[in-house]
Amino acid sequence: MDRIWVVVDRAGERVAPLSLELLTKSKDLADQVEGVTWGDGAQLAAEAGSYGAALLHTVGDLGGRLPGPAVAAAMAARIEAGDAPDAVLVPHNYDGRDIAGRLSALIDRPVLTNVVGLTDADGLRTQHPVFGGSEILTARFTGDGPGIYVVRTKSFAAEDSGGAAADVDVWAVPQLGAADAVRVVDRHVEEREGPKLDEAAVVVSGGRGLGQADAYRMIEELAKLLGGAAGASRAIVDAGWVPYSHQVGQTGKTVKPTVYIAAGISGATQHMVGMKGANNIIAINKDQEAPIFSIADLGVVGDVNKVLPKLIEALRARS
Amino acid sequence: MNVVVCTKQIPDPANPGQLSPDTHTLVREGKLILDDSDAYGVELGLQLVEAAGGEVMLVSMAPHAEVSGLRTALAMGAAKAILVSDEALVGSDALSTAKVLAAAIRRTDPDLIIAATESTDGYTGTLPVQLAQLLDLPSVTFAKRLSVADGKVRADRQTESGYDEVESPLPAVVTVTAGVVEPRYPSFKGIMSAKNKPIEQLSLADLGIDPSAVGWAGARQEVVSVVSAEARTGGEIVVDDGDAHERIVAFLEQLKVI
Incomplete structure (x- = not known):
């Protein structure tokens, strides 16, 4: 497969671990891996690059907006302009699910969520645990257009392959419609002792x-x-x-x-x-x-x- | 203010689920119940209209005109329901479902649309935001606390490191996490009055939706196979007679975590 876009989520000034997992996997699957993020792209370029991204597109400063509408609209505009990747990989987390839902409606393609495995067999196939994980379901997209895959954490290992820093460019954000008016008015970081739930030993x-x-x-x-x-x-x-x-x-x-x-x-x-x-x-x-x-x-x-x-x-x- | 709550009727999760051997989709036969996840949205909607006036309307989709789950939400206090039901809806993916619900909601004039973060049976978890985009509405997802004042909704939205206070003008779509409010139990009076509350049933034709765009005909994803996962087996079982904690400590030592 030629080209995969990976939504590069942020954890402060670093790339979120789940996005590193997706970049690593995408490098296996595609010739060209491109990250899509928000905020200061240069801050994340070295890390995204060393896990496999050749390019890192950013929609720029969100000005207090949530990432979902802006990132989805920017991707949709590129896809409509004929610059579509084969697949879009999105982290299964709060902002990732917002991005996937908006993008899906904008480009009129469904979403496969809760993905825990990806294989390339004449197009991407996804694995999903069902019935408490006692059975594994394999699915795929049909029809034309890029598939949107929302992938759960720890599905793939993150491996630093020592690639050069990704080249950063800025993607224009088109008109967002009514969604443009949502603002984060305050952020609360809950003091947490010890490791994060999905990273703890x-x-x-x-x-x-x-x-x-x-x-x-x-x-x-x-x-x-x-x-x-x-x-x-x-x-x-x-x-x-x-x-x-x-x-x-x-x-x-x-x-x-x-x-x-x-x-x-x-x-x-x-x-x-x-x-x-x-x-x-x-x-x-x-x-x-x-x-x-x-x-x-x-x-x-x-x-x-x-x-x-x-x-x-x-x-x-x-x- | 008028609140639309998206409600899903699902097979009782207490019973083991089944996949159809032909289509690999969930078997949804027999009685359907209100998805527990939706009870929070119904309760929140009721609290908002009890404070500000207006009413709660349910919007739902089901292939065979099932209403038992809707009756539960009506018994809690919702005023009425729209049920889109059509044989052609069987096999619909989340985006198709969002299109159908969007068409139904366009017939109403809600100030706020509430949905769960995901359903208990399919748990795709994309529908509410797809719906917001289709209706050109703002969305605030994963709200664990929510209030409405001065034409705005303000919510505490879950984040990886805590929560954000997010503000959006109305009308808007919000998704609520479990525990956002304590759902009430339907009263006897509520159950009795629910039997006479209106459930408007609409077909795809009523909504002007082409049947070939939804259901199996319109699905653009398919299940390739379903196989059994590698089974994990149980190990040692200890019955506690006062010192089982010692066995746990020994096991943790063996694993070198302590």
């Missing part, structure tokens, strides 16, 4: 078995003691105990840590699809029949409210 997640919202403190404490991140099942996010950003699973984050500890989580397919890629799984649950035990390397049948305090105490004693 240890993830400790809590579920309904905790019994009450307050008990989630034990999950945070255990995660901190293990230098890991705290996650949650959908059930307790839905119940309002913890924010959505902690959710692990199909509608939340995909994690692949060295150790995953599921505390009071029964193991709905919705949850398991997001964590069964962990190297080692420890599950604590009262119900011996809980599906989580079918994938746990170590399963403890017991009350999390009894096991966790002792575990925390034992780990504290060591530190």
